[in-house]
Amino acid sequence: MRTRRSRWIAAPLAVVVALALAGCTQAQLQGYMPSESGLTNHVDRIMGLWTTSWIVLLGVGLITWGLMIWAGIAYRRRRGQSGLPVQLRYHMPFEIFFTIVPVILIAGFFAFTARDQAAIEEPIEDPDYSLTVYGKRWAWDFVYEREGQDPVYFQGLQAQVDPESNQIDAESLPTLYLPTDSSIEITLEARDVAHSFWIVEYLYKKDMLPGLTNHMYFETGSQEGTLTGKCAELCGEYHSQMLFDVELVSPEEYDAYLETLEAAGNVGAIDASINPFTGDDNVDTEADEAFDTTNEGENDR
Template identity: 60%
Template sequence: MRSNRRLRWAAIPVALTLAVVLAGCTQAELHGYLPGFKEGEAPVTDRTEMVAGLWTNSWIVLLAVGVITWGLTLWAVVVYRRRKGQTGLPLQLRYNMPIEIFYTVVPLILVLGFFAFTARDQAIIETQFEEPDVQIDVYGKQWAWDFVYKGAADGEDVWSVGVQAQEVEGASDTGAVDQDQLPTLYLPVDAKVNFDLNSRDVQHSFWVIDFLYKKDLYPGITNHMSVQPLREGTYAGKCAELCGEYHSQMLFNVKVVSQEEYDAYIQSLEDAGNVGDYGDTYNRNYTPGLTGDESEEGAES
């Protein structure tokens, strides 16, 4: 009884200390120093906090498991070490049923728990908006990006064609790139956005770092992604799948702007004549005007 009472009294200052430390944490610290958070402002997207919470809480649980495991290991090393004058092997114990049940059941509970929380969050993240405010087709290509804003100009598509990152003149040693020439994807703040992700040639991966999420692009297969940006700003993006010689230069930016600025950008694309279909026709292995059967007949002839 006395030892239990001492443990309870010892737990009180520990709990108070943890409460004070956690209360003083910044947004960055509370979310494991992941990008996408800024003190006093909304997260970058509606999915950012969910992803960060799953990641951070998982690490807390795993660190707790690690501390217990390391503690038990050190305890066994110290308590069961060979004493002076002892020879031979220590007494060998087998079939300790309580311990075997413990190290079977606890990992099973952890795995099931991780699976349940991951499946729950993934189902939410992967759900597409039924009525999006903006629909965008993203095309990855060696080694840049094309963005097609579906129906943005009175029902017609408008598009921007990207080039791979260009080094700043005289900065070959640092690898600095000209940000003004990077492909730039514009998104209106607070809008519900659905993406259709496509590849024009080989496998790529669409990764906006501050969104804490990425999605692969496969030739001949359309992948999907949805997001609601909540904070204006410019966010770096890149291809996260090794796709060839200039993979490291397959960069882009995402600009989350006001609705007025977004409308003005769409109008600038329309004024530049970037209107109409700019989809699969420009894929590397696509032959305009031929169906699959006609392509086979042409190959045979």
């Protein structure tokens, strides 16, 4: 009898859940995350962890709220009653239940998060492309490695604000080029203080710390287009203007862009020599001189 009753309860519940999920939009199914499926080999994994976690937590919340409302109604004071209700001090089954269930939930969240993070952080032994990103107050430098040739680079300035509209001038943003359908390794360095490299649509960010080299590994999908990048670590007065664009282009267009950098004379390696923590306070670069000139009277580097 109890088994039959459980089936009558479970079957309609399963139908309701299936219909609810079937009516969800793609944005809802991916937890309203600002990305698209297949953008990298990690994006779907991250969206799956996020959405599943919210479903589990919402279920726990509904059960908890339901029990609270039920207890408030079932054990409310009736007309004619007076005094205190029967006081219960201990109920071991409930105590054990309320201890074990949270432990299981926390352990489950930890296990799935650790599994996905380990997969995301797994190095790519032989990436198709390698590049280095330098964070600096308050802009970015990009160094593109080339097989059998000297690297080429782009040195950017912080985003400029239009004094009339008080809006960011999109044309002033540094642009990082990435090839589609490729495995990529990005080496992350900080020139001065702690920064954080964040391509918003990739749903993952990585710290950039002075004196410490970090890496990001991922495989891009076939989608081309423009993505949003920013610093995700409060790094000073103009942190909000430490922005950049990401252009996803075909490998052919990527190689063509590197050729334009070479034609402009941006050839050779650059390093973190302007990092104030290296002990050499007299080293500067053309990009920093241009930055100082642009922001003269505003910033003290």
